[in-house]
Amino acid sequence: NAGVTQTPKFQVLKTGQSMTLQCAQDMNHEYMSWYRQDPGMGLRLIHYSVGAGITDQGEVPNGYNVSRSTTEDFPLRLLSAAPSQTSVYFCASSYSGLKGHSPLHFGNGTRLTVT
Amino acid sequence: EDQVTQSPEALRLQEGESSSLNCSYTVSGLRGLFWYRQDPGKGPEFLFTLYSAGEEKEKERLKATLTKKESFLHITAPKPEDSATYLCAVGSNDYKLSFGAGTTVTVRA
Numbered sequence: 001n002a003g004v005t006q007t008p009k010f011q012v013l014k015t016g017q018s019m020t021l022q023c024a025q026d027m028n029h030e031y032m033s034w035y036r037q038d039p040g041m042g043l044r045l046i047h048y049s050v051g052a053g054i055t056d057q058g059e060v061p062n063g064y065n066v067s068r069s070t071t072e073d074f075p076l077r078l079l080s081a082a083p084s085q086t087s088v089y090f091c092a093s094s095y096s097g098l099k100g101h102s103p104l105h106f107g108n109g110t111r112l113t114v115t
Numbered sequence: 116e117d118q119v120t121q122s123p124e125a126l127r128l129q130e131g132e133s134s135s136l137n138c139s140y141t142v143s144g145l146r147g148l149f150w151y152r153q154d155p156g157k158g159p160e161f162l163f164t165l166y167s168a169g170e171e172k173e174k175e176r177l178k179a180t181l182t183k184k185e186s187f188l189h190i191t192a193p194k195p196e197d198s199a200t201y202l203c204a205v206g207s208n209d210y211k212l213s214f215g216a217g218t219t220v221t222v223r224a
């Protein structure tokens with residue numbers, strides 16, 4: 001089992017560029033989510049999905065888009081990168097997600113720098 | 116608004132020196148308190164879930180306890196491999212999960 005796989009591990013963008021962060025899980029989890037982690041702050045939820053075709057906004061959704069066409073994949077798109085989006089991004093999945101609060105399984109993150 | 120505060124921010128221990136980490140929270144109906152361990156350059160790894168006051172969970176040198184307002188993660192006789200950042204998160208009735216900023220533990224041999 002690979003668990004939750006994120007690519008790329010590192011990325012440098014210029015202001016205004018767009019890109020997609022990839023996330024895939026092989027545990028057949030219904031729930032998937034994206035967090036960002038900044039120094040001195042807790043993980044903050046960007047977007048989440050409770051199943052294929054269903055997505056919703058989290059705490060800090062502005063500047064990001066998501067889609068969920070399959071159970072396995074949950075890509076995060078940065079539409080027009082800004083320096084404020086410099087962060088470490090984590091994808092996480094769980095069996096029942098927020099409904100049952102089952103534990104999250106995290107990927108190893110994508111470290112993004114926007115110059 | 117749900118709030119999770121972890122203290123201290125950093126903790127330096129000598130190998131074998133037991134200590135405790137604190138996670139205080141305010142939440143609109145607790146649906147679970149979670150502890151995670153995060154190593155540098157890695158994603159958080161699940162340790163424990165606690166659901167009600169008085170509950171305790173143990174794993175090797177770690178023991179988590181829960182009251183109505185806070186949770187403690189006790190590290191007994193720590194070893195250098197226990198060095199990591201420990202994250203606390205709470206789930207609430209509105210199905211949100213709120214994370215604290217973490218406590219970074221360094222255990223010296």
